[in-house]
Amino acid sequence: KAGVTQTPRYLIKTRGQQVTLSCSPISGHRSVSWYQQTPGQGLQFLFEYFSETQRNKGNFPGRFSGRQFSNSRSEMNVSTLELGDSALYLCASSLVAGAYEQFFGPGTRLTVL
Amino acid sequence: KQEVTQIPAALSVPEGENLVLNCSFTDSAIYNLQWFRQDPGKGLTSLLLIQSSQREQTSGRLNASLDKSSGRSTLYIAASQPGDSATYLCAVSLILQGAQKLVFGQGTRLTINP
Numbered sequence: 001k002a003g004v005t006q007t008p009r010y011l012i013k014t015r016g017q018q019v020t021l022s023c024s025p026i027s028g029h030r031s032v033s034w035y036q037q038t039p040g041q042g043l044q045f046l047f048e049y050f051s052e053t054q055r056n057k058g059n060f061p062g063r064f065s066g067r068q069f070s071n072s073r074s075e076m077n078v079s080t081l082e083l084g085d086s087a088l089y090l091c092a093s094s095l096v097a098g099a100y101e102q103f104f105g106p107g108t109r110l111t112v113l
Numbered sequence: 114k115q116e117v118t119q120i121p122a123a124l125s126v127p128e129g130e131n132l133v134l135n136c137s138f139t140d141s142a143i144y145n146l147q148w149f150r151q152d153p154g155k156g157l158t159s160l161l162l163i164q165s166s167q168r169e170q171t172s173g174r175l176n177a178s179l180d181k182s183s184g185r186s187t188l189y190i191a192a193s194q195p196g197d198s199a200t201y202l203c204a205v206s207l208i209l210q211g212a213q214k215l216v217f218g219q220g221t222r223l224t225i226n227p
Contacts, residue, residue, distance in 0.1 A: 004156075033215075043202070043217040056212040090156055100206075101147065102215065104157040 002027065004093050004105035012111045018079040021108045025072050025093030031055075032074040033102065034066060037088040046089075049074050050097035078110075086112045115140040115207055119218035127226050128195060134188040134221045136203035141181045144206040144213065148177050148188050151200045151220070160201075161188070193225045 005024045013019050025032050033056075034046040045058040049068035066076040072093075078085055088109050092102040116139045126132050136146070145164045149157040161170045161177040163186070169178040176189040186203055200220040206213060 006156075042219045043204075045214055045216075048212075048214075056214055058214075088154070092157075097213075101145075101159065101162045103159060104149070106156040107154075109154065 004091060004103055006089075006091055006105040006108050008108060009106065010109045010111075012113065013081050014113050015081055015083060017081050018077065019081060019110060021076045021078075021089055021091075021110075023074045023076070023091030023093075023105060025074070025091075026103055029093035029095055029103075030072050031094045031097045031100075032068055032072065033092045033094070034074070034076050035090045035092065036060075037090060037107070038086075043090070046076070048097070055097055081112045083112050086110060115205065115209065115216045117203060117205055117216050117218035119201075119203060119221050121221060122219065123222040123224075125224040125226060126193060128193060130193050131189065131191050132193055132223075134190070134201050134203075134223070136186040136188070136218055138184045138186075138205050138216075140205075140207060141184055142207060143181065144208075146177075146179055146186050147204045147206070147215070148175075148186075149202045149204065151202060153200075157202065190223075195225045195227050198223055198225045 031050045033048040037043045048056040052068045063079045068074045088107045090107045092104045094100045094102045147162045148160040163179040174191040200222045202220040204215045204217045
């Protein structure tokens with residue numbers, strides 16, 4: 001069974017631009033969660049989607065948004081990028097909603113210049 | 114507010130030693146606790162999941178224990194190998210602001226010296 005895949009793996013953007021990251025969950029998994037990981041703050045929860053609906057949201061500004069498609073694939077969008085948005089963005093999938101056992105993808109490394 | 118703490122932040126031991134990583138959490142009303150491994154610049158690999166009703170889980174050379182009442186979990190690694198070098202994270206699942214979420218510790222960076 002294929003694992004969680006994330007594209008692209010690396011991105012370099014400049015301040016003010018916007019970016020879209022993609023996540024494909026494990027086949028059969030309907031829940032997708034997104035996390036931001038930085039050296040200073042560690043792993044922080046962004047949001048969770050289940051059946052195309054956002055179930056949970058972390059404490060991030062409205063510049064961070066996401067969506068989930070009918071095939072459970074999810075995208076995350078960050079608008080008006082800031083230097084502090086540079087991070088590893090991780091997506092995790094699980095069979096059911098809520099923080100059941102989660103399986104993580106390799107992440108997308110975003111660098112904002 | 115749930116806080117998850119991992120001590121020590123970094124640990125270096127010679128190959129072959131048995132070792133214990135610690136994780137503590139402030140709110141005992143958790144659903145489960147998960148241990149992950151993260152290699153530099155990579156995603157997280159799930160190692161063990163302990164449900165709140167369980168006391169321990171084992172997988173190969175790894176054994177994780179959970180004591181909800183004291184807010185502690187340990188990850189025991191037997192006969193350590195250089196390939197075990199990585200950052201180990203624990204995460205607790207609980208209800209926060211009406212929704213179930215994972216809260217992570219900052220991790221323990223483990224180095225196994227050949």
